[in-house]
Amino acid sequence: xxxxxxxxxxxxxxxxxTLTRGELHGYGIAQCLHLLSEEVLKVEEGSLYPALQRLELxxxxxxEWRPSPNNRRARxxxxxxxxxxxxxxxxxxxxxxxxxxxxxxxxx
Amino acid sequence: MFxxxxxxxxxxxxxxxxxxxxxxxxxxxxxxxxxxxxxxxMSEPEATxxxxxQFGNSTLQQEESRSMWIAQWLSDAIQDVAFALRTSASSxxxxxxxxxxxxxxxxxxxxxxxxxxxxxxxxxxxxANIFIxxxxxxx
Numbered sequence: 001x002x003x004x005x006x007x008x009x010x011x012x013x014x015x016x017x018t019l020t021r022g023e024l025h026g027y028g029i030a031q032c033l034h035l036l037s038e039e040v041l042k043v044e045e046g047s048l049y050p051a052l053q054r055l056e057l058x059x060x061x062x063x064e065w066r067p068s069p070n071n072r073r074a075r076x077x078x079x080x081x082x083x084x085x086x087x088x089x090x091x092x093x094x095x096x097x098x099x100x101x102x103x104x105x106x107x108x
Numbered sequence: 109m110f111x112x113x114x115x116x117x118x119x120x121x122x123x124x125x126x127x128x129x130x131x132x133x134x135x136x137x138x139x140x141x142x143x144x145x146x147x148x149x150m151s152e153p154e155a156t157x158x159x160x161x162q163f164g165n166s167t168l169q170q171e172e173s174r175s176m177w178i179a180q181w182l183s184d185a186i187q188d189v190a191f192a193l194r195t196s197a198s199s200x201x202x203x204x205x206x207x208x209x210x211x212x213x214x215x216x217x218x219x220x221x222x223x224x225x226x227x228x229x230x231x232x233x234x235x236a237n238i239f240i241x242x243x244x245x246x247x
Contacts, residue, residue: 026133027140045141045162046169049134053173057180065129072140075133 011043011051013094016079016087019061025074026052052077060086123177130173134166 018024018032029052030045055061060083068074079087102108138159145155 025136025140027137030137030141031144042162044164045137046134046164046166049130049169050172050176053130053176054180057177068136068140070140070143072136073132074136074140075129 009090010094011047012055013087013090014041014043015048015051015055016060016083016090019077019079019083020087023076023078025068025076027074029077055083058086059083126177127170127174130170131166134163134169138163138166 014033015029018029018036021032024032026045026048030043030048033041033043052061052063056063056077060080061077062080063075063077065073066076099108141159141163142152142155145158146152150158
């Protein structure tokens with residue numbers, strides 16, 4: 001699945017949610033999304049980086065360079081307090097949106 | 109506001125370094141991915157090819173990341189200029205409405221009723237996240 005197959009803003013929400021599990025680098029986030037979605041979501045991995053920049057720019061995540069477990073320098077991201085608030089509001093918006101779609105589709 | 113200015117100054121100062129670090133970050137991602145695929149049994153050339161295919165166009169992603177900063181920089185700059193112009197015009201009495209928001213408590217609003225000429229709030233605000241969520245066109 002390419003990033004354009006996701007609803008607008010969904011990738012940001014998914015990245016924020018993934019980071020509630022702890023600090024992760026870009027590859028870790030991609031792996032996490034892939035595994036947690038039971039291999040359904042295969043986001044074009046490079047598209048994570050503009051999203052990470054956007055989230056960091058807004059102060060919702062913070063990045064820090066550190067050695068990874070295999071001793072390679074990697075940038076680890078963590079969720080900020082503002083990021084948690086943003087995730088809560090995005091989750092509420094997502095629920096509202098999917099609920100509305102389900103009602104239109106006669107699934108609710 | 110202060111953190112936004114700090115971010116902008118930092119970006120102006122470190123833009124080339126930031127681009128270089130982003131490249132390094134993406135290279136690290138590709139190396140980790142390649143290694144993971146090799147551990148699953150792929151040969152090195154096959155793993156490298158697959159990792160690159162799943163990553164997508166890294167040059168395009170770098171450009172998109174960079175344009176994210178530039179877009180945000182412009183959005184912030186427009187907000188700041190609009191705010192400065194509005195504050196300046198209001199302090200010189202050129203605007204028919206005050207630049208500060210009306211008191212919010214019930215007692216204060218009883219004393220100072222809102223002016224009928226006060227413009228809607230939306231005309232005085234500029235969304236901070238105007239560029240957020242707007243996908244960039246791929247060329």
